[in-house]
Amino acid sequence: MRDESLQHWQKSGFGLYIHWPFCQSKCPYCDFNSHVVDSVDQNRWLLAYQNELRRVGEETQGRVLKSIFFGGGTPSLMPANTVAGILDTAGKIWTFANDIEITLEANPTSVEAKRFQGFRSAGVNRVSIGVQALNDEDLRRLGRLHSVKEALAAIDLAQSTFSRVSFDLIYARQDQSIEAWETELNQALSMGTEHLSLYQLTVEPETVFGERYKRGKLRGLPDEDLSADMYLATQSLCDSKQMFAYEVSNHAKVGAESRHNLIYWKCGDYIGVGPGAHGRLTDASGARFATECPKAPGQWLQSVENIGHGENLPRERLSLIDQAREKLLMGLRLVAGFDQLEELKKMGLPLSEQSIIDLEAEGLINRKDRAIETTLSGRLLLNAVIGKLAP
Ligand SMILES: C[S@@+](CC[C@H](N)C(=O)[O-])C[C@H]1O[C@@H](n2cnc3c(N)ncnc32)[C@H](O)[C@@H]1O
Numbered sequence: 001m002r003d004e005s006l007q008h009w010q011k012s013g014f015g016l017y018i019h020w021p022f023c024q025s026k027c028p029y030c031d032f033n034s035h036v037v038d039s040v041d042q043n044r045w046l047l048a049y050q051n052e053l054r055r056v057g058e059e060t061q062g063r064v065l066k067s068i069f070f071g072g073g074t075p076s077l078m079p080a081n082t083v084a085g086i087l088d089t090a091g092k093i094w095t096f097a098n099d100i101e102i103t104l105e106a107n108p109t110s111v112e113a114k115r116f117q118g119f120r121s122a123g124v125n126r127v128s129i130g131v132q133a134l135n136d137e138d139l140r141r142l143g144r145l146h147s148v149k150e151a152l153a154a155i156d157l158a159q160s161t162f163s164r165v166s167f168d169l170i171y172a173r174q175d176q177s178i179e180a181w182e183t184e185l186n187q188a189l190s191m192g193t194e195h196l197s198l199y200q201l202t203v204e205p206e207t208v209f210g211e212r213y214k215r216g217k218l219r220g221l222p223d224e225d226l227s228a229d230m231y232l233a234t235q236s237l238c239d240s241k242q243m244f245a246y247e248v249s250n251h252a253k254v255g256a257e258s259r260h261n262l263i264y265w266k267c268g269d270y271i272g273v274g275p276g277a278h279g280r281l282t283d284a285s286g287a288r289f290a291t292e293c294p295k296a297p298g299q300w301l302q303s304v305e306n307i308g309h310g311e312n313l314p315r316e317r318l319s320l321i322d323q324a325r326e327k328l329l330m331g332l333r334l335v336a337g338f339d340q341l342e343e344l345k346k347m348g349l350p351l352s353e354q355s356i357i358d359l360e361a362e363g364l365i366n367r368k369d370r371a372i373e374t375t376l377s378g379r380l381l382l383n384a385v386i387g388k389l390a391p
Pocket residue numbers: 029030031032071072073074075105106107129130131132168169170199200201202203204
């Protein structure tokens with residue numbers, strides 16, 4: 001399988017993920033690796049990122065970078081010259097693809113919007129803005145620090161600053177009716193961005209919302225039927241405005257899909273730098289590894305400074321079955337479907353023919369020649385579909 005593994009990452013591309021772990025405050029629903037601190041020593045952090053890039057650069061020489069993604073946390077809290085310093089170093093290590101996508105996640109407070117011009121000068125060409133709701137009361141309940149007015153102003157400013165803009169909304173919120181969500185989504189669609197990420201609220205156990213839910217205090221969440229109706233309404237409203245779903249929660253105009261996320265979903269290679277960042281790397285022999293960094297910001301920083309790397313070692317080598325399972329898991333998220341069933345079987349994944357027949361009869365997947373794709377209902381029940389296909 002050596003050649004297949006190599007060809008696979010080469011076909012799906014190579015990206016760089018930078019994790020900035022700091023936020024102004026912790027949102028009660030969020031279980032991302034994000035921390036609130038009094039101050040950040042920008043010089044130390046920039047040097048640490050640059051050292052990490054050089055270290056992983058040595059083992060990925062000659063590769064062409066298709067995308068860079070600054071995620072968080074809240075990367076829009078980074079001073080523009082920290083972003084510029086990181087991009088500068090990356091440009092000295094790898095060749096950038098002509099159409100490289102460089103995305104930065106931004107929160108829409110007015111303070112952060114003021115940095116947009118600086119991010120653009122640093123080389124960022126796409127922003128993904130965490131709007132979450134277009135209703136001030138719900139923004140307050142989600143613990144957000146911005147108002148709807150600020151969010152709309154940030155989207156406008158982003159559209160006049162960057163060639164590519166996306167924003168995120170969370171729906172299926174407390175006390176949200178389907179009509180209210182449709183009105184909100186219509187407003188979002190009228191903003192004219194090329195990309196939207198629309199997530200159903202997930203109550204994560206290790207969060208304030210998770211705690212409240214356990215105590216029966218997180219009231220007014222939609223039941224399964226209402227959530228499913230909201231998902232279906234989302235798909236048809238987006239379709240009607242040519243913002244096609246290309247993944248479970250992601251919608252874009254044709255050609256405006258996030259290239260970075262497509263590297264993940266098509267199992268390409270990516271480097272993960274920063275606290276808690278994950279990566280996937282295929283070496284010259286075709287062996288594929290999962291990489292991971294310590295989550296605590298201070299531990300990561302000290303590890304880079306004191307022992308010269310910010311990775312949890314040893315790296316985990318992924319067996320062929322692990323890789324096959326991951327390909328299936330990722331591939332089925334994509335609306336375009338998945339055509340490597342034969343390859344997965346060769347990799348040793350016990351795919352049951354009967355399950356494929358059953359899932360098709362239940363209307364959860366479609367089979368086309370040697371490919372399968374999830375239907376709308378299948379994407380709604382993705383975990384169950386995957387569990388049945390590859391138990
Ligand atoms: C890395 S996070 C946040 C980026 C940025 N700091 C922000 O808050 O806008 C990326 C996105 O995940 C979504 N998200 C985070 N936690 C979620 C949850 N519990 N349920 C649904 N969506 C969530 C939000 O839409 C968020 O914008």
